[in-house]
Amino acid sequence: MNWHHIVTVYLKELRDSLRDRRTLISMIVIPTLIMPLLMFGIGAVMTKVIKSAREEASRIVILGGEDSPGIVAALKADQRFRVVPAAGDYKQMVSEKKVRLAVEIPAGFEAGLKAGAPTTVMLYHYEGEMKSGLGASAVERFFRDLREKTIESRLADRGLAAEVVKPFEVKRQNVAPPEKVGGNIIGGLIPYIIIILCFTGAMYPAIDLTAGEKERGTMETLLCSPVHRVNIVLGKFLMVMTASIATMCLTLLSTGVSLAIGGSFFTGGGRAAAAAQAVGGAAKAAGVMPSIDPVGILGVFALIAPVAVLFAAVLLTISLFAKSYKEAQSYVSPLIIVVIMPAMLGMLPGIELTAKTALVPILNLSLACKEMLSGVWHWPYLALIFGSTCAYAAAALALCVKMFDREEVMFRE
């Protein structure tokens, strides 16, 4: 190893890459913009859409109800509904989204209420369609209220208290601290996004520095210099690492800034509930805004470093096989799925950090991040994850050096 050579190669690759538009976009532009875009762009649009869908009066069709004018009038008078006359087939109207749902009031509904005969109100809705679902819940609430009132009046008629049919109440109270809630909701998502960006940030420089050089004919120029190939590999590897880590840091920075601004944005005023709904139902149930343990972010950072080494070495090795940029892209692109799968598994409930899962690369990171961001630190597991990932990374780097020494790889024809 000759540090002078490694640094010379590294500095040249750094300058070269900073002049390459493709690398710049994947290394700097995407990571800086993706978080604010995700949080404000998509988040704000979702919040707005859900809010307007909630506030908008549901267009409904009433079927039957000729002998129950009181109920029909009450539905029509309710601000939450806009009753439209049935035109043609009601199922078609629901399917074509002209109305959110159709309410079928059975014959003799009001008479049945008075006489105490059980009847069934049918709601025809469109499963999976959010607006239809919201409308159906609103109509259901309307009839539930009506049922409660009916029960109360029947009990009163018989001289009984309301508690007769309500012997006790069930209430929920959240005991998880806000950062735990945040860790569980956002904790799964953040490492997932960081892992992908860490990979894509390393992808383009890795291809450019190996297959790209072969394609442009500069690899042979470089190999005839009096530099040991180990030093060339290490210089190139450091550059790919730099790109990967730069991508990661910029992502974390923009996430931090987005959260800082976004936190006050989301908690500000009456939007909190709607925003919490957009983040996940759990946050609403908890009744607090999720927050993230800042020390956890540092932990994530420390654990991702060896993963960045692993990615850089693997990507360099694979792209080295290819003769051209395009060929390398076709080898490397499917790898994103290999990276995403374990990262996604980590987001699933039920998969927990154990001695076994701590040895599965990427999955272990995803699981550990979730815990660290919720303020839980399993030191033995964290050490195991760090150690095993370092071992994988070292093996990948050794393989990469070996490949650089193989003629049939370097001069594939």
Add this chain to the structure above:
Amino acid sequence: MIEALHLTKTFKDKKRGLIKAVDDVSFTCHPGQIYGLLGANGAGKTTTLRLLATLLKPSSGSCTLAGHDAATAGLQVRANVGFLAASTALYGRLTAREMITYFGRLNGLADAEIRTRVKRLADELDMHEFLDRRCDKFSTGMKQKTSIARTLIHDPAVMIFDEPTLGLDVMTARTIVKFVRECRNRGKTVIYSTHVMSEVEKLCDTIGIIHGGRLVAEGTLAALRTRFGEQDMEEIFVQAVGGEAALLAALKN
């Protein structure tokens, strides 16, 4: 000085099995002389030169360049060799100066030394006008001049040229040929591969004809003319490789 002794290189090919790209090739080139390696496409020229430049390792045999054994002292060999081929390109996103400086540093030169040498090379090759422009915008002539400066930055004793005029226009090709002569005049050991007969006639002190990986004839132009009883280099070449039929068969392969 270049000494090649029984150089052999075999490759594995999926369709054709084991191929001897270079088969028992021995020759010597002396300082202040140009050794021309003449051969058709696929005759083994590039592989031979890559073996000399330590880019490839020989399957058997050995070679010594500037007193260093290629098998055991690859780094010293490369430190004393300037390698210019059609396949050794420039970094498009670097300027000519950055490109030359990079290779100066890789050769272990100090920055002050590199600055002096870059200035001298730019004077000699008339490069000042485009020295600080990016290589991807260069004409072929500018590119070749930059490549030449790159191979000369560490002032190597041995120069290896692998078809350096391939695909170049007449003017640029002439610049290269002129430069190769200058290398010889400065006392460097030069090996030059080509399939252009006229270049060999004009340039080379000794000519080696390579065919199917084997060195089939070797000597000065005069000696080859006497041996084959022909004046024209092309006729000599065809005879040396065993006639047109043999050449055609080799090219089909």
